[in-house]
Amino acid sequence: MTRTRKYHLTLIGIAALIAVVSLVRMISGQNDLTSSGTFAAALALAVPIGLAGLGGLWAERAGVVNIGLEGMMVLGTWFAGWAGYQWGFMAALVAGVAAGAIGGLIHAIATVGFGVDHIISGVAINLLGPGVTRFLSEVLYKEGTGASALGAGITTSPALSTKAPEISLPILSSGPNLLGDLESTHWFLISDVAGVLGGLTRNVNLLAIVAVALVPLTFFVLWRTAFGLRLRSVGENPWAAESLGVSVYTLKYVAVVISGAFAGLGGTFLVFFVSKYVEGQTQGRGFIGLASMIFGNWRPGGLAAGATLFGYADGLQLRSKGAVTTIFLFGAVLLLVYLAVKVRKIVRSSGPVEIAGTGAKEYTTMAAAAAGAVVLIWLWMVIDKLPDEFVYITPHVLTLLVLLAASQRLRMPKADGVRYRRGEQH
Amino acid sequence: MPAGLYRALLTVAGAVVAIVLAVAISSVAIVVAGASPADAFAAFFNFGETPRAVVNSITAMINRAVPLFIAGLAVAVGFRMNLFNIGVEGQYRIAAVVAAFVGSTFVAPAWIQIPVIIIVAAVVGGLWALIPALMKVGRGVNEVIATIMLNYVALNLAAFLVRGPFMGERAEGLLTISTPPLPESAWMPNLNFLFELFGLPAPRGGGLWGFLVVAILLGIGLWLVLERTRFGFDVKASGLNPSAALASGVNPKKMVISAMVLSGAIAGLIGVPELLGSNHAYNNNFTPGLGFLGIAVALLGRNKPVGIAVAALLFGFLDRAQGPLQFANVPPSVIIIMQGTIVLLVVVSNEVTRRMALRAEERRAARELGTDKPVEVAA
């Protein structure tokens, strides 16, 4: 029914997107736009954002705003590093997740237990996370400790004693590496698809696979199980849930603790990626994760898209300045496609009412789109080298632009951020 | 006891309990670190041996509190109407760099130039905050995400400006990049005479920032605006109940724009004390993070100017102890732990006391009405 159609539409959309990007790549000669390296980097950079976003999703679906994700993620990185150097990657995973969960528990106690404003508690946790970890480093990693001899410093832990396995798809991405061969031909569309698939299937960290799997899993749990229904009902109308015997407090606690655990998992992934804890390595990803969740309309799929977009833009930015400027070209192509669709629609259905009713505004937007396309193409041709500062912000600006285009349809859980007290309803 | 006094006493008592608890928690950390809590807390109050050291310490504490106070005010304006301006950080950076550049280019007598710099900073901060406001009003973009993203943009833009068009000359061998230095006419007079009044030596160097006066005036002004004017009433109404505010004739779009711009304009001033008081230029080491700390300060101060002032002083007091703690061989990160726990515990106690006060209010209302005869039907 409608679900299958939506699913098909998504696939068609992705295919169309790859085609457009491929076109842009052919025009500009920037092979990095769809290279496997870019997509491997995009995946690695998107995973922690996506995990933080999932953390945000779990909390906010239960009605608790979690701006403290960043702090919880920091706790996750430190404890993953600390446990990992002693007992290997499984211990790192457990410790990172547990540390994040404890951050979540503190947030839950403050917001659910005491009814403190959610933003304020989150801000406090963002202060506490770096403070506590710095303190622990100062105590446990100082000169003369065993950790220090293993390479720890005030800003880093020793390396993980064992690393999480990395997995490749046989034949396609490893051994004969067929995808790699295809990619290097630089054919239209085929190489692009090969690049994307290659990047996503070669030497992928186990945790990245887990993280990607957590997106559909979250969807399944929240939208297909009784537990998920209860959890969401708590975020929509806790009083209704309470009146039906749902234990609102417990669910909120569980959700926020899971939220923290996800943030901690994101931190753990960061540690896995470079095999040790480095102070400050979260780089504000908790906030970006929150942004990607809002971007994704409080849904796992949208959130994954947001995180991917951000990771992709960031990866591209780090790898190739030239490729970033082609975003202008990409924008121009998108605008032209939009124009073409509009024109076709108007030519086909020339119902007088529609034109009378909505005509003027429509034509204005079309004119604006055309002008925009021209400006973008001009920019692309003129600015071959943007100042670096503008390259660094590409992901953020892209996010803002997409939000400007799509934000009015966003809908957050109705009781999100609301302080809930049992038996109190004004 | 009058209800207002009862509420105030309750709040103070709550805050004291919270701070005591925070001290206890930090003591545990200090012991874990192998130091003595007694030494550590002595360090907080150790302002130095000589009068000059004491004066310097007090100056450091207040000079730290001034920008935090302004940052708290900026954040509070938005928070009062549930508008989350997380973008204070970016707003003050952009404002500071532009104001520094304008101040170095435009030279006039001090009484003109200093106000011009302050106004430029406020205008730039306000304009930068206008972007998320317009995005929210026009396209419904959530201001939290917009301001977070714009922070990154502002940071990079400021870096670009100070490295590019706004870069000033620098002495041979210096690696900091900064805007051209402000002429002396733009140096704000300091308040060192205050120390001299008490027979203390003046702190050296920049001394106690003259901008303290502006900050106090700003606090009073903002208090008047928020508590006494129609605009302040509209802000409060929009925060307490947006739909009731709408029905009462408050235009929510206008409110979002004006509150956001006011918040941004105040945010624009955060960097000014440092600019006019000691740095006299915007450089790439310009104090970061004030915007984020401002959130904590505002929330700690319950979004009220007096509370924010107390919170800012508390933060200044704690931050100042970074050095003395290290003299006492205590890891300075204890301070951040203390700040975090204090924020958390104070807001918890705020919540508890707020509820106690409301409960008391209801009880009082019920008690005073308890003498009523049964309801009579009016004819």
Add this chain to the structure above:
Amino acid sequence: GGGNSGTTNASSAPSEAASSEAPKGALKVGLAFDIGGRGDKSFNDSAYAGLEKAKAELGAEIKELSPAGDGNNRADLLRQLADAGYNPIIGVGFAYGEDIKKAAEEYPEIQFGIVDSASNAKNVTGLLFAEEQGSYLAGVAAALKSKSNHVGFVGGVENDLIKKFEAGFVQGVKATKKDAKIDVKYLTPDGDFSGFKAPDKGKVAAEKMYQDGADIVYHASGDSGLGVFQAAAAAKKLAIGVDSDQRQTVKETDLQATIMTSMIKRVDVGVFEFIKAFQGGGQGGSNVTYDLKVDGVGLATTGGDIDDLKKELDAATEKIVSGEITVSAKP
């Protein structure tokens, strides 16, 4: 540019000062670290090593302070040291430039030293390092070792200090192999110091360079360099470390093998010499540049990867010391 113009005239200062008479009374040395603080296994620890040496050899009483995480209290730390009677006082990192200048004016009776920034007052000694010269040697080594004629540079933060590294490296590579390709990438803009703490970004940036064919990448990116080493290990290629001998400070054996050499910056020497000079009655107002001539910078040889280049490197060193080659500090 002429960034190293102070080199020759001042590099003899330490030895001069050392010969003077030492003042009596307790030597109380204060030192304020750069962000990261003590225990960073790099820059700050190197400075601390110099301080400890002064304690051991000169009998100095020492006190070292780390700034807040965002570095907002640098000036306060200097004042607190001064008020507590420390003299001399050393600021580690160019970020102390402005603050030292002010502190020096406020406390004219105290001697200050600043690492990585020029003297800017009568009582301030600038402790400069000719990073561009050391980086030049790193460039020479990289060019000689590169089989693909393609090398890379990853800078942490795009500021003028790191650009000195880039400039020297590029010049060294070009002087050795004119047609060599050099990729350059910075992780964050000036003013955003997170670029020194982003190993993931370092890894992605270096990965790209290796994928494009570079076989040696030089990093000047603090903790982000870890990512560069990992990219090198994954690609089975080489990297060059920075500041300290990273082949020793990095403990992972797989990463050690990728670190062909490190460009060492002897902050410890600078700090120690400064204290010694002070004890000998040295006055500020000038710069001391620790360059190749005084072994203030140089390449680490741990692991022996560059032992076969000794001849070429010595020749290059010779030319720089003699002034035959001037290494620019600006890209």
Add this chain to the structure above:
Amino acid sequence: MSSDTLAPATTAVELTGITKRFPGVVANHDIRIAVEAGTVHAICGENGAGKSTLMKILYGMQKPDEGQIRVNGADVSFRSPSDAIDVGIGMVHQHFMLADNLTVLENIVLGAEPKKAGTLDTAAARARILKLGEDHGLHVDPDRLVEELGVGDRQRVEILKVLYRGARILILDEPTAVLVPQEVEELFDNLRELKADGLTVIFISHKLDEVLSIADAITVIRRGTTVASLPRSEIASARQLAELMVGSELPTPEIRESTVTDRVALQVSGLTLGAGGYVPNATPESLRAAGVRLLLDEVSFEIRKGEILGIAGVEGNGQSELIEAIMGMRQTHGTVTLDGQDISGWSTLKRRESGIGYIPEDRHRQGLLLEASLWENRVLGHQTRKPARKGIWINRRKAKADTARIIDQYDVRTPGVDTLALALSGGNQQKLIIGREMSGAPAFLIAAHPTRGVDVGAQAAIWDHLRHARAAGLAVLLISADLDELIGLSDTLRVIYRGSLVAQLDPADVTPETLGGYMTGAIAATEEM
């Protein structure tokens, strides 16, 4: 307290000695009620008498301080609603307890989800809901979002929620407050059917004739205690019941003499709004041609000074949109004229300043700042006018003085002007709002459900104030779900149905039944103007 050990086995619920204290208030005091199984038992009492509290105790949402609950003869003690659900009690709350963004199905099964292999078994749930709907005449589409439903549908969902859990004892707390007579009849038919099936219903309502028509027994609560518990047969009239409740006479909203003048205060013409929101440059014709559902369909009327125009209609037929259009809170096509001046382009503020008063339908949502003092609530909506304003400042002194005047004139029971609004009971909050909206001599007043949820005493006072103001020349647009109120107060009656005004009726000779017929579309439109 030591009574019936001999209670008949047919007692479904027995409450003895229930006492519940809130800080400063004794909500329930030694309440005793026995509800026979298979009957409808009504509970009556004025606002704040403690009915809802008692029911919440029976439903496990609140714990009694003292007293015993017996269900089907067994002592029970509830810790949470789930305990009550377990013994077969279900409750429909005074205010809707629905999650808007979830589907009907999700709302119904919440907390009692059928599971299959760990997942939610939606197919089974859907089948069960449809079957229940079939059996009890409660038809709903399980897959629609609740936010798309009208109040009638929502009420049905609430009842289905209870039935779905297999409740044998139903508590309905003011279920009819938002329903029109036809819907009430339907509901009562459902209830009788349930009763026939052996279910027990506890029913709360302020509408006394409803109580009399459905109840088998009635308990009256006053000030937290039971004052009477009688079988239906012992009560002769609504008047008698009301007197039991308040201990005095029942008021009527009748107006005797007309005060309508010939000067038009407010004129509305051609107000039109499509479901998708305001579209610039569109006309009603173009919207209709484009197939847009119209929330407001060329609504036109005029109100003269001294006239009360009542608008009857089932909730969700465009009343809210009409009010918001007149208040300038929503952009629509068409014009609004006040005293001959076209105000269509004006802001809400300017409209209020030029003399429009507004008693909103939901006082907590649109009328009050609950956490602000009474005097600040007095200022709300009058920020720009005397006496609240002095230049850019709020005139606190005068605002407080004027609040004191309102408290005095409108008999608002409160300790003082600095009391927070949330400390007042609903009726007193409503009186404050009315006093506020009447101050500053408005030319035109919108009164939406001015007495909703207000007890009879306060009701009469509010009607009195409306009547006085009308006599002084105020034009009033009255929107209410209480048909007696509408008929009794209005000079002219119009019916709104699917966004358009379908009938003009004379309140002098219309019955609630005919009015209900127009409102539900059962009687065809007879538009005359």
